[in-house]
Amino acid sequence: MTEKPxxxxxxxxxxxxxxxxxxxxxxxxxxTIQFSSAEEFLASAPPDCPACLVLDVQMPGLSGLDLxxxxxxxxxxxxxxxxxxxxxxxxxxxxxxxxxxxxxxxPFRNQDxxxxxxEGLNRDREARTKLAExxxxxxxxxxxTAREREVFALVTAGSLNKQIAHQLGTSERxxxxxxxxxxxxxxxxxxxxxxxxxxKLGIGVGQH
Amino acid sequence: xxxxxxxxxxxxxxxxxxxxxxxxxxxxxxxxxxxxxxxNLLIEEGLIFDCNQAAIEMLRYxxxxxxxxxxxxxxxxxxxxxxxxxSAKLAEVIAxxxxxxxxxxxxxxxxxxxxxxxxxxxxxxxxxxDRHILHAVFRDISRRKEAERELSRSRxxxxxxxxxxxxxxxxxxxxxxxxxVLANLVTLIEAQSExxxxxxxxxxxxxxxIRHGAAPNLPEIYVQAVNGAPIGPKNGSCGTAMFLGKxxxxxxxxxxxxxxxxxxxxxxxxxxxxxxxxxxSGSGQVLGSFAMYYRQPQAPTGTESRLTEVATxxxxxxxxxxxxxxxLRTTQSELAHVARVTTMGELAASIAHEVNQxxxxxxxxxxxxxxxxxxxxxxxxxxxEAIEDIANDGHRASQVILRIRSLVKxxxxxxxxxxxxxxxxxxxxxxxxxxxxxxxxxxxxxxxxLPLVHADRVQLQQVLLNLVMNGxxxxxxxxGRKPTLSVMTDRFGDGVIATVTDSGVGFExxxxxxxxxxxxxTKSAGMGMGLAISRSIIEAHGxxxxxxxxxxxxxxxxxxxxxxxxxxxx
Numbered sequence: 001m002t003e004k005p006x007x008x009x010x011x012x013x014x015x016x017x018x019x020x021x022x023x024x025x026x027x028x029x030x031x032t033i034q035f036s037s038a039e040e041f042l043a044s045a046p047p048d049c050p051a052c053l054v055l056d057v058q059m060p061g062l063s064g065l066d067l068x069x070x071x072x073x074x075x076x077x078x079x080x081x082x083x084x085x086x087x088x089x090x091x092x093x094x095x096x097x098x099x100x101x102x103x104x105x106x107p108f109r110n111q112d113x114x115x116x117x118x119e120g121l122n123r124d125r126e127a128r129t130k131l132a133e134x135x136x137x138x139x140x141x142x143x144x145t146a147r148e149r150e151v152f153a154l155v156t157a158g159s160l161n162k163q164i165a166h167q168l169g170t171s172e173r174x175x176x177x178x179x180x181x182x183x184x185x186x187x188x189x190x191x192x193x194x195x196x197x198x199x200k201l202g203i204g205v206g207q208h
Numbered sequence: 209x210x211x212x213x214x215x216x217x218x219x220x221x222x223x224x225x226x227x228x229x230x231x232x233x234x235x236x237x238x239x240x241x242x243x244x245x246x247x248n249l250l251i252e253e254g255l256i257f258d259c260n261q262a263a264i265e266m267l268r269y270x271x272x273x274x275x276x277x278x279x280x281x282x283x284x285x286x287x288x289x290x291x292x293x294x295s296a297k298l299a300e301v302i303a304x305x306x307x308x309x310x311x312x313x314x315x316x317x318x319x320x321x322x323x324x325x326x327x328x329x330x331x332x333x334x335x336x337x338d339r340h341i342l343h344a345v346f347r348d349i350s351r352r353k354e355a356e357r358e359l360s361r362s363r364x365x366x367x368x369x370x371x372x373x374x375x376x377x378x379x380x381x382x383x384x385x386x387x388x389v390l391a392n393l394v395t396l397i398e399a400q401s402e403x404x405x406x407x408x409x410x411x412x413x414x415x416x417x418i419r420h421g422a423a424p425n426l427p428e429i430y431v432q433a434v435n436g437a438p439i440g441p442k443n444g445s446c447g448t449a450m451f452l453g454k455x456x457x458x459x460x461x462x463x464x465x466x467x468x469x470x471x472x473x474x475x476x477x478x479x480x481x482x483x484x485x486x487x488x489s490g491s492g493q494v495l496g497s498f499a500m501y502y503r504q505p506q507a508p509t510g511t512e513s514r515l516t517e518v519a520t521x522x523x524x525x526x527x528x529x530x531x532x533x534x535x536l537r538t539t540q541s542e543l544a545h546v547a548r549v550t551t552m553g554e555l556a557a558s559i560a561h562e563v564n565q566x567x568x569x570x571x572x573x574x575x576x577x578x579x580x581x582x583x584x585x586x587x588x589x590x591x592x593e594a595i596e597d598i599a600n601d602g603h604r605a606s607q608v609i610l611r612i613r614s615l616v617k618x619x620x621x622x623x624x625x626x627x628x629x630x631x632x633x634x635x636x637x638x639x640x641x642x643x644x645x646x647x648x649x650x651x652x653x654x655x656x657x658l659p660l661v662h663a664d665r666v667q668l669q670q671v672l673l674n675l676v677m678n679g680x681x682x683x684x685x686x687x688g689r690k691p692t693l694s695v696m697t698d699r700f701g702d703g704v705i706a707t708v709t710d711s712g713v714g715f716e717x718x719x720x721x722x723x724x725x726x727x728x729x730t731k732s733a734g735m736g737m738g739l740a741i742s743r744s745i746i747e748a749h750g751x752x753x754x755x756x757x758x759x760x761x762x763x764x765x766x767x768x769x770x771x772x773x774x775x776x777x778x
Contacts, residue, residue: 016569017565020568024572024576058561060647085561085562085564106565107569107570108572
């Protein structure tokens with residue numbers, strides 16, 4: 001799977017600072033999109049590529065922290081690099097707790113922002129990969145029949161074929177056939193692999 | 209002379225002698241008659257029939273016979289000082305004399321040479337047999353009259369002097385300039401004595417140097433030389449008087465050792481005598497000196513020391529009051545400055561951000577440029593764009609600094625013709641970021657072509673800034689409605705009005721006046737002087753500042769200012 005080129009989204013109400021950010025991020029060959037307010041950004045289509053937000057904390061209307069909250073509640077959470085005109089410790093703590101990549105007081109060293117943006121993009125790449133994997137796994141799981149899902153749950157809970165057959169009121173051979181189907185459809189290499197998948201899908205022992 | 213209260217002489221008149229010359233019968237009486245210094249005349253039917261030596265001399269007739277048989281009308285000018293004819297008045301007093309026995313009155317008499325003199329006349333009717341004889345005694349009262357006139361002249365002069373002092377004190381009370389007051393005082397004192405010149409000098413605040421006060425009639429070269437000269441134990445009359453805190457009398461400047469170092473100046477000035485007296489404040493501090501000069505060597509008399517007392521007293525009041533006013537002005541302007549700096553402190557976070565923003569871009573862009581240069585062979589177009597951005601941001605940062613610098617700088621107020629809308633625009637720029645930070649919607653309706661006001665720009669900015677910051681503050685704790693603040697300027701009568709309206713917590717309309725009391729505060733950080741100072745500033749500009757509770761919510765602060773007399777000419 002070839003990855004789409006990443007984009008850095010700049011949201012700052014100060015035009016001259018935006019133009020500096022565009023220039024700076026451009027020096028490392030990254031693509032940028034800029035918005036002058038949080039509202040403007042929210043009205044745009046979400047990016048379909050690895051992305052990182054560079055956000056001014058203080059803006060008229062919706063503030064940087066408000067935007068962070070809204071993104072976390074609704075759309076896909078994007079990594080955020082915050083910038084602020086003056087260091088405000090409680091604000092920094094709040095932003096970092098909510099998962100900000102960095103909190104840079106203006107003026108900052110160019111490299112610090114570049115590093116933070118790269119870190120943000122990496123995080124988003126990982127998140128996107130994880131999400132894609134999850135989606136893929138969920139698709140595979142969805143292809144199982146109801147009986148196969150029961151078998152899947154019991155197998156990953158550590159039950160033996162005999163126990164499963166007894167529990168489901170069928171023969172051990174039938175269970176073996178179901179089990180082979182599950183391994184096939186889920187594209188698992190081993191029982192241990194199946195257990196990891198169950199964990200990711202949130203299917204555990206407590207299913208019963 | 210039975211029954212009449214006449215002199216004892218008449219009692220000795222011999223009643224038995226018919227048609228005999230009156231008095232002549234008694235040599236002793238005659239002697240008295242002739243030697244009395246008052247002019248004595250005996251008159252019958254309007255003609256003089258006897259007189260004494262004094263009458264001949266007083267009326268300048270040379271010899272007795274020239275007077276005898278002369279009609280009494282010859283002894284008076286045609287009219288008396290009240291404008292009535294002498295004959296009519298005389299008829300009245302004669303009638304009264306016959307009726308009452310005697311009549312005493314003042315009269316303008318005429319001598320033979322037609323000169324006139326004031327006289328006191330005693331007219332006595334003397335019933336002698338059936339004849340109507342009048343005895344007239346003339347006493348020359350020229351000297352007394354002259355003395356009376358002299359007295360009234362000096363009284364009038366004294367009254368004028370008093371009125372003059374009153375006028376000078378009134379000038380002080382009206383707050384006229386110290387130069388005007390002292391010049392009037394000097395002129396007043398000089399008018400009291402012929403040939404006298406005066407000056408008032410002030411002592412510098414550090415107590416070391418002479419400062420010009422007033423000397424409207426002293427030679428210019430002398431006045432200029434004295435201004436700025438140091439005081440000391442041998443520094444002319446005034447410098448020494450101020451130094452010693454005692455009067456210094458120099459009767460001759462050309463020989464007195466105190467003037468040794470200033471001999472050339474003394475010669476040049478043409479002045480010879482200089483008596484200087486220190487002027488004290490109520491608390492005994494030397495404020496200056498008052499000096500009297502003459503062009504001849506001389507020593508003061510009692511009159512002059514009285515004048516000096518009056519002059520130093522009034523000059524002391526004037527100088528002390530001027531100093532107190534200056535002190536008050538300085539204190540007020542310092543207080544206003546403190547309040548300004550306090551307000552700027554509240555704005556500090558916003559200002560820091562506003563400066564930081566362009567600074568951040570400048571530093572960042574400069575670093576980018578450097579890294580491009582490090583790599584070598586940079587794209588000149590890109591480089592140029594980045595440097596242009598740096599220049600623009602630098603300009604922007606300096607604008608922010610410029611806006612706040614005048615507000616923080618300590619300077620004496622200076623009134624000029626100003627456009628209130630322009631001042632409001634500057635304040636709005638200053639607070640725009642603070643409003644943004646506090647999520648306050650800032651709006652303004654500023655009048656065009658408003659009449660100019662005569663005001664200090666910084667102080668007006670301070671008042672508007674204070675009102676706007678108060679408004680923003682008042683909306684801090686308001687939930688449920690959008691914080692909005694509007695600034696309006698408009699015409700108001702002949703002058704202008706500014707209104708700052710917020711949608712904040714407001715206040716009870718009965719408590720409007722309390723807001724302006726010193727140390728009244730609702731803020732945790734404020735010192736509660738903002739509105740009190742703002743009001744004193746507006747009142748010092750001839751305007752009014754007041755608060756109104758809005759009908760729905762929030763408050764409006766308004767102030768008016770009169771139009772400058774200079775008008776708009778831009």
